[in-house]
Amino acid sequence: MSKIKIFLISFCLVIAYLLVQPYIFVFLSGAYNPNPNRININIGRYAITTSIFSFQKSYSLLAMINICKTLELYDAGAMYVRKLRALYPENSYYAELEFEMYMMSKKYFSALQVAKTDPRLKRKLIEVYLSMKDIKNSRIMLAEYKKGQNKRFTDYFEARIECLEGNYEKADLFVTRFLKNNPDNRRGWGLKAQIAKKLGNKAEAEKCLKQLDLLLPNAK
Numbered sequence: 001m002s003k004i005k006i007f008l009i010s011f012c013l014v015i016a017y018l019l020v021q022p023y024i025f026v027f028l029s030g031a032y033n034p035n036p037n038r039i040n041i042n043i044g045r046y047a048i049t050t051s052i053f054s055f056q057k058s059y060s061l062l063a064m065i066n067i068c069k070t071l072e073l074y075d076a077g078a079m080y081v082r083k084l085r086a087l088y089p090e091n092s093y094y095a096e097l098e099f100e101m102y103m104m105s106k107k108y109f110s111a112l113q114v115a116k117t118d119p120r121l122k123r124k125l126i127e128v129y130l131s132m133k134d135i136k137n138s139r140i141m142l143a144e145y146k147k148g149q150n151k152r153f154t155d156y157f158e159a160r161i162e163c164l165e166g167n168y169e170k171a172d173l174f175v176t177r178f179l180k181n182n183p184d185n186r187r188g189w190g191l192k193a194q195i196a197k198k199l200g201n202k203a204e205a206e207k208c209l210k211q212l213d214l215l216l217p218n219a220k
Helices: 003-029 041-049 054-070 074-087 092-104 108-117 119-131 135-147 154-164 168-181 186-198 202-214
Strands: none
Touching (some): 054 074, 074 092, 092 119, 108 119, 135 154, 154 186, 168 186
C-alpha cells in the first residue's frame, strides 16, 4: 500500500473520529439516563469541549442541559442554555428552556428578564409574577392573557391569585372549574390539594393527592 493511500485512510479515520467523538462522550455520560447515579457530568463536559462543529455542540449542550435537569443543577443548566441560544438566537424553544431553568432555580428576576426580552414568552410573564407573589402585575398579565385565543389556564391563574390574597374559598371555586375542563392537569390537582389544606379539609387534600399520583408523569 502506497504512503498516499495510508495517509488518506489515516486522515479519513481521524476525521471520522472527530465527528463521532462528542456523541461517544454523550453516550458514556449517561445524559439521558433517568438515574442520577448513572450520570457522569465530567464526561458530559468533554462532549462539549470536543465538539468542533455547531451541530455537534448543540447536541452536546442539549445533553448537558438534560444532565443538569436530572441532577437539579439548574443554574449550570441555564448557563448551557445561554450558550445554546448564542448558537441559535432565533430558536424560541431554547429561550423557553432558559426561562424554565431560572424558574426551577427560583431565580424569578432572571426568568422575568428572559420573558420580557423575548416577545414569544410574554405569555409566561404571569407565571413569574405569581411566583414572585406580585398580585398587581399578575392581574395585569392575566387581563392580557384573557385577550389571547388560548384561555385554557384562566381559571387556574385566577385561583392562584386568589390564594395570594388569602381568598381560599374563592380560589377553590376557580380551580374546581379548571379541573372540570382539564381533569388530567397535575398542576391543577396540586393546587387544589394545597387549597384544601388551607381550608382545613384534609380528606379532600388526600383525595387530590391520590388523583395526582394516578396521572401519568408526562401529563400537563
